[in-house]
Amino acid sequence: MNAPGIRWFLVVTVAAVAACMVTYGSDAGNVLYAALYLSLCGMSWWAARRQSHGARLPWVLIATAITLWFTGDAIELVQSYVGTVPSVGVADAFWLSGYPLLAAALALMARRRAPGRMRPAVLDSLTLTVAAGAASWQFLVEPVLSAGYGVADSVIPALYPVGDVVLLAGTLLIALSPGTRTAPTRLLLAAVGLYLGVDLGYNLLPYVLDYSLVSRIGPLIALGNALIVAAALHPARGELMHPGPRATVLHPARVLFLGLALMTAPMLTMLQSGFDQNQIILIIATTACAAFVLTRFTTAVREQERTQAELAFQARHDPLTGLSNRAVLADRLGRLLPAADAPVSVLYLDLDGFKQINDEHGHEAGDAVLRVVSRRLSAAVRETDLVTRLGGDEFVMLCPAAPPAEAIRLAERVLHDVAQPVIWNGLTLHVGASIGIAAETDGAEISATDVLRSADIAMYQAKRQGRGRFVVAGS
Numbered sequence: 511m512n513a514p515g516i517r518w519f520l521v522v523t524v525a526a527v528a529a530c531m532v533t534y535g536s537d538a539g540n541v542l543y544a545a546l547y548l549s550l551c552g553m554s555w556w557a558a559r560r561q562s563h564g565a566r567l568p569w570v571l572i573a574t575a576i577t578l579w580f581t582g583d584a585i586e587l588v589q590s591y592v593g594t595v596p597s598v599g600v601a602d603a604f605w606l607s608g609y610p611l612l613a614a615a616l617a618l619m620a621r622r623r624a625p626g627r628m629r630p631a632v633l634d635s636l637t638l639t640v641a642a643g644a645a646s647w648q649f650l651v652e653p654v655l656s657a658g659y660g661v662a663d664s665v666i667p668a669l670y671p672v673g674d675v676v677l678l679a680g681t682l683l684i685a686l687s688p689g690t691r692t693a694p695t696r697l698l699l700a701a702v703g704l705y706l707g708v709d710l711g712y713n714l715l716p717y718v719l720d721y722s723l724v725s726r727i728g729p730l731i732a733l734g735n736a737l738i739v740a741a742a743l744h745p746a747r748g749e750l751m752h753p754g755p756r757a758t759v760l761h762p763a764r765v766l767f768l769g770l771a772l773m774t775a776p777m778l779t780m781l782q783s784g785f786d787q788n789q790i791i792l793i794i795a796t797t798a799c800a801a802f803v804l805t806r807f808t809t810a811v812r813e814q815e816r817t818q819a820e821l822a823f824q825a826r827h828d829p830l831t832g833l834s835n836r837a838v839l840a841d842r843l844g845r846l847l848p849a850a851d852a853p854v855s856v857l858y859l860d861l862d863g864f865k866q867i868n869d870e871h872g873h874e875a876g877d878a879v880l881r882v883v884s885r886r887l888s889a890a891v892r893e894t895d896l897v898t899r900l901g902g903d904e905f906v907m908l909c910p911a912a913p914p915a916e917a918i919r920l921a922e923r924v925l926h927d928v929a930q931p932v933i934w935n936g937l938t939l940h941v942g943a944s945i946g947i948a949a950e951t952d953g954a955e956i957s958a959t960d961v962l963r964s965a966d967i968a969m970y971q972a973k974r975q976g977r978g979r980f981v982v983a984g985s
Contacts, residue, residue: 516744543583550732553739554569555577560743571611578611613679616680617680620689623749624687628683635686639678641775642675645778646671650713677706681706686764692746693746697741700737704737711724712727769800769801769804825837831899835898836900842896843856843961855908855917856965857909857947858962859904860944861928864876871934875935889927895907922980929943944970946971946980946981947983964984
């Protein structure tokens with residue numbers, strides 16, 4: 511499903527959910543809600559089947575969780591028509607079963623997004639989850655357990671906040687793990703946030719609203735399901751399962767959340783025991799100490815990040831031109847080809863007349879030409895493209911989602927731009943370029959080495975044909 515189709519799907523779902531909320535409890539509202547939910551169940555299984563074999567398990571777990579929740583709703587709906595709805599019953603077993611399945615799916619996605627790089631995300635997730643668990647126990651679980659109801663009426667309702675904490679843990683793993691974060695990730699996180707928000711609303715809103723009004727937020731669960739289906743069908747859904755770039759900077763929000771987590775236990779203790787002068791002084795001192803510790807921690811991490819960024823830049827960039835080097839090209843091309851849903855074009859470029867400039871004017875002139883050509887190549891491409899210097903006077907331009915026709919237009923522009931004079935120390939220097947183009951369009955199994963070799967061979971064909979031109983591999 512393309513992006514416009516997903517937007518229309520969500521617009522229709524929002525309208526249907528709004529209608530369900532307005533007509534909640536009526537026969538028409540029940541039929542509409544059941545039909546909407548059942549449709550989303552079917553779409554979740556269809557979306558799971560559309561995934562590649564290696565990426566299917568998390569989506570199967572999500573579809574199973576959605577189906578279990580629908581089964582619980584269906585059981586309660588039938589009970590409302592044939593008898594009375596018990597305070598706890600069979601439906602709760604289906605509802606509760608969905609939480610760990612969804613959390614497991616999120617954990618699997620996070621693990622595949624950042625293989626071998628999950629330790630910081632796991633530690634931060636555990637910190638925030640423990641803090642959320644402590645707050646959930648004090649405000650949601652313990653009051654229910656101590657209310658004096660029967661065992662089932664006490665334990666079963668208390669399990670829902672526990673399920674929310676488990677689901678929060680899985681969500682934090684996705685949110686805090688390294689990886690690309692575009693529309694699919696945002697849709698997934700919005701869906702789980704909506705689930706957690708609805709559950710929190712069921713627990714807190716009855717204190718300020720009549721329960722007949724609170725119950726109308728239930729159809730929002732269907733909207734959460736639609737958001738997950740949209741993430742599963744999005745053209746960029748591969749970001750949820752494929753390894754993404756390493757996180758190189760500590761986000762300030764992460765430090766803030768960790769600081770709030772550190773303060774959770776003292777604040778909960780004060781809320782439970784009451785406020786007096788000594789306790790207020792202690793909490794202020796604790797807050798100040800936590801702030802100083804986190805500031806020192808952040809400063810140390812920032813210094814380490816700067817050092818690592820400098821070393822990483824030096825290891826992955828050409829020192830003369832600042833362009834990416836061969837290692838970056840191999841990594842980017844190796845990640846693009848297996849998951850390519852669109853054409854990938856590679857332009858292999860070698861300068862014509864560069865050796866003559868070096869021989870006549872020296873390497874300083876040659877270096878000046880290379881820097882100017884690098885700037886011209888960078889100006890010719892899109893933001894999503896990659897320009898690499900392989901060494902000497904050889905460059906490669908990697909263009910994701912660029913069909914052969916677009917690669918040819920780029921080659922024509924590059925030939926024109928590179929041929930413009932280079933002024934150096936009062937001299938006018940001229941170079942040209944020969945370009946080989948290789949475009950992978952059919953999704954066949956092909957390695958990065960094969961693509962580069964094809965473009966390299968095409969470039970030498972261009973040189974043999976007279977230079978200052980391009981040749982498309984296989985033409």
